[in-house]
Amino acid sequence: MTALQGTTTAAAEGDGGRWTLHPERGLPADPVLRPLARRVYEHVRGLPVVSMHGHVDVGLLERDEAFPDPATLLVVPDHYLVRMLVSQGVPHDALGVPRRDGGAVETDPREVWRTFASHWHLFRGTPTRFWMEHVLVEVLGVTQRLSSATADRAYDEIAARLAAPGFRPLALLDRLGIEVLATTDPADADLAAHAALAARGWGERVVPTFRPDAVLHADRPTWRADVARLGERAGIEVTGLRSLVAALEERRRAFVAAGARATDHGHLTADTTPMDPAEADRVVVSALRGEVTAGAAHALSAHLLLEMARMSTEDGLVMQLHPGVLRDHDAGVFGVRGPDVGYDIPVATEYTRALRPLLERFGHHPNLSLVLFTVDEDAFSRELAPLAGVYPSVRLGAPWWFLDTMEGMRRFREAVTDTAGFYNTTGFVDDTRAFLSIPARHDMSRRVDAGHLARLVAEHRLDLDEALEVATDLTYRLPRAAYPPLR
């Protein structure tokens, strides 16, 4: 009986059945909405993937080597997955997450995989479950529902698939339907891998993104070293505010030349209050000597964020802002493991006042496109939609990180469309480190939007022809238009 099916058709047929995913997964259950949603979804299901905000390592593409084992590919680097296992008492060591001190961690990938598989139930109801099912079944051809009992078989199936030549990263761009993929690159990146890819004809398909966080937060322990490398790469010795800004501008030029379409900024707040330039210069000079307070560093970050907007009006790079995450919440874990192991926690984030300086200066500038993200969904209807619904330079990015989920996406559409409409959003852009899951993330978004649009049609708030057009726009036209090529 269809209504009783879960994610797997096998569930209805006993454990012996092959693991396949239900084609209507993630669409509304309501019998009026389901066929409408299916119709909208089918309209966009096969469209190319436009992946303009990901964190895939460009070196992975440039080297184009076979992926390693299943655990190293799918478990160890995925902080969504690692954090859930840790939360239930599985130590980082058992998952093979490396230690900075070189201490021993689990090195047998099969053991890591077994640990993951035996905790599969933890992911019930989570987006990781949805994505991983897609990756395992649709991309990697795993045949049995994951569990302790099937862990080894799945491991072997995946390993065999990864060894196939069609599974090299560049080939996967075609297989996964990825039309364009943006990587994220530090301000001092040499962009050599991008150049090499371009030389092999991949320059339109794999593009860099300028991410200067490391040099915008003067109280980070690595700031001085990062600024030194920035200056070196730019050929400009950084001695104060003016040379810091000049070095940033120089690097942006190099990124534009390498095909970049956007910058990306992770700040604790969205503050863009300008400093008096002389005062900002004093902070830079002082910080270069290793002396900076948290307050001064924050003020400088805000000032430089505003500078980034100014530069965007000049070079046309789309400006992406991802504020509101307190990084490395546990200093002890950070000391042992470093960043990106699951300990970044959101905080309440203010946008209305914080962005006012930027928007008063550049909010109507024809060259600026500011894409706003949040992990604080309280700002959806209160601040983000009202800002995007009036300033021509503002667009809302897709639900991000902890909100990049079926429920988060649904709440996003329900909260922002009233005031911002569909056309002040960028459509879906993912936020993926996990290369193989990129299509899963886009597929989830297409399903959620299909369900949302189906409801509008069934409630006679939108005509079906409009819904189909909007679905295409959200899936393909808007992200393409939001991140135009500059070359």
Add this chain to the structure above:
Amino acid sequence: MTALQGTTTAAAEGDGGRWTLHPERGLPADPVLRPLARRVYEHVRGLPVVSMHGHVDVGLLERDEAFPDPATLLVVPDHYLVRMLVSQGVPHDALGVPRRDGGAVETDPREVWRTFASHWHLFRGTPTRFWMEHVLVEVLGVTQRLSSATADRAYDEIAARLAAPGFRPLALLDRLGIEVLATTDPADADLAAHAALAARGWGERVVPTFRPDAVLHADRPTWRADVARLGERAGIEVTGLRSLVAALEERRRAFVAAGARATDHGHLTADTTPMDPAEADRVVVSALRGEVTAGAAHALSAHLLLEMARMSTEDGLVMQLHPGVLRDHDAGVFGVRGPDVGYDIPVATEYTRALRPLLERFGHHPNLSLVLFTVDEDAFSRELAPLAGVYPSVRLGAPWWFLDTMEGMRRFREAVTDTAGFYNTTGFVDDTRAFLSIPARHDMSRRVDAGHLARLVAEHRLDLDEALEVATDLTYRLPRAAYPPLR
């Protein structure tokens, strides 16, 4: 097939069909809920409109002249609509929004209308779409779905309709089913238009509302001039706190005599902390000399808001509080266009501590009725429902401004009913400048409440007879009771 119909029945019949709206638009799609919701909606669909919080210009009613052209009526003054077009790059000038410097803007209303019509797709999924469809089809008889192609025809159809004698403002009160309409009037209003209407027998049907914002915020550039006019109108020279309060009291008496039932207060915060009267007096005296800090002005606003509550306990005017909007976010736009062109942006708003001084003093006073509004829906379940659910003087107003939408109304009911029930809300009161859209706004609310009540019935949480009674209460009895006549 019914389920595939969108907003327009014409959509299913081809572009040649007449544009008509689906009678069940905005009701839940679920096949169990739909007939129940339809039954509840039909129960209240024809009830009179009680419009106790609008911004229609009383002069429009008093003059009772034919409306101007479609663009001047429907596009130029509607900041919801203007802001959406601006957000997508349409300049204010192209929409005929006047400049303070008298600079040239588009003056051909047909051109403005064409610009609007050609951007009709931007409003997909927004309340503006829902309201405007109602106005165009139900009120103005437009026959073709709006688009670039049909813009001129719609323009002509509307223009013809507006020229008809039955379309004068006062006649429309009957045609639109508006039983009572409150306007919003500054504290220094001469109330002459209200007196003229009363002399013609409209005094029970069109009533003023006392809105003293201009004289409660001492750091506004126009404050001194506004206070001077207030004093003049009241016959009291304002020289300090005492005379300012006396002038306000005098004007409230005049408003009560003119039929006012309520006051209305737009403050940046809900703060009601009292000042020492001597200190408050010093701030007023200093501000009258043009010297006031933002901090002192804010403190005085809070003090005067508390004074307003005290006055309400004496004269019985219902006190409406609309906090949490940062007005005129872009100083440059404000300089060129003035206020109310789409640049008011919400901020997070605290109520629990802010209202404590007021509620400790007057929260149980039998004469006070404090109606709270918000554009920060985070406060719905956390602060507003708990306050309204215990203080006898507190009622929750309808979802307001950016939340006056199908989704906003649904979230409001789902968030506040648990703790405040239905009977600590005022029922629906609109917030409309656009006269012709008043019925559309009430109709949307009736549909959303019908859907909400249908769900409670279908989930066996409420009996049908109760749901029908609640629907009538929310639509008619509660707003009538919440704003009783004082004369």
Add this chain to the structure above:
Amino acid sequence: MTALQGTTTAAAEGDGGRWTLHPERGLPADPVLRPLARRVYEHVRGLPVVSMHGHVDVGLLERDEAFPDPATLLVVPDHYLVRMLVSQGVPHDALGVPRRDGGAVETDPREVWRTFASHWHLFRGTPTRFWMEHVLVEVLGVTQRLSSATADRAYDEIAARLAAPGFRPLALLDRLGIEVLATTDPADADLAAHAALAARGWGERVVPTFRPDAVLHADRPTWRADVARLGERAGIEVTGLRSLVAALEERRRAFVAAGARATDHGHLTADTTPMDPAEADRVVVSALRGEVTAGAAHALSAHLLLEMARMSTEDGLVMQLHPGVLRDHDAGVFGVRGPDVGYDIPVATEYTRALRPLLERFGHHPNLSLVLFTVDEDAFSRELAPLAGVYPSVRLGAPWWFLDTMEGMRRFREAVTDTAGFYNTTGFVDDTRAFLSIPARHDMSRRVDAGHLARLVAEHRLDLDEALEVATDLTYRLPRAAYPPLR
């Protein structure tokens, strides 16, 4: 016709019919979801009630006497109910809520009951309605839908039922299916009633909870007296920080010996910033002399909350934190009636930064289990789920107080599951003073979770076998595991 039935099947049969509740109340109306939800609900409907966070007076159980009249049992002590009636103008006096000054209040319980019954409509759509229907119909056998007209009959039916021997409190533990019940006891409790119950064989079934709020907030007027009683009970004279901590440790030992499994903490904020011990000592010493500022008291509360976590790592008591409620909002009402009469109002509550000191120290300690609650649902997806989704010591408690409702529970699952999954929650624990309503509250939770899981299955996001397992876990296994016995 089933779809038209409300809460009562009688509604369809006329007023003469017997009041019975619909077996599918609270399940989704959607015809695809309903049978699935019914199946999940039936799977857990009969499971024992694990009630680990309630406020039933242990003396009530120890005395095991017949309950008094219906009003004294069901109306007067229920602050949810009292606050709603007060909000609509019913004075506390008319409800028999006692005055501290001994002034006259209504003493006829039948009159109080009539007042309640005649305002029954106020509770439409509220959880009180759902719980009270369950209590009246399922537990107390009331036969007619409540109204002014049926008030006396209901009163007599309830009074007769309360007189029956099977309706004594301890017998009700069986009748209501309560497997284990935790009471809440102050730090200075003598625990005699618990000892007496244990002596009669109820020691595994009725357990105390350590609630030291009275001695952790040094600016409360009763703090010195409470600390004195704490010291006396502990046999330790409290003269400073060290002896205060020692006395708390001593009392925790006594609670553990008496079967306690958890502590419970009500703080205005979640702050856990440590103080310099010497400074904290100075604050204690000063406060013991009656001199303490609000700021110093707050800092000490935070310090002691951190100490509580440290003690939990040593004695294993589960630590429950309930922050974010501003108690006794109206000082006047508090002066006349005391606490817990409906005037506690939530405030915005921060967790990410506030808990950082605690989690950096103890977040990975194998002995700590920190259960977080909130009345600020904005923190669900932003802070609580991300924290619980990585720290092994953190679990999320059930939706609490103003959120302990069908809509609140639904939003909780939809907001936290994405990031925390199901297994970082404790399953349902109630927060009940009203003994007879405990099963109603658990039943509501089972229905909401059944609806949520049904949706996941129907949307093919979860297999049915998994949904049934999760339902059992949320209902029974997780709360049992979250509050393990320590003896």
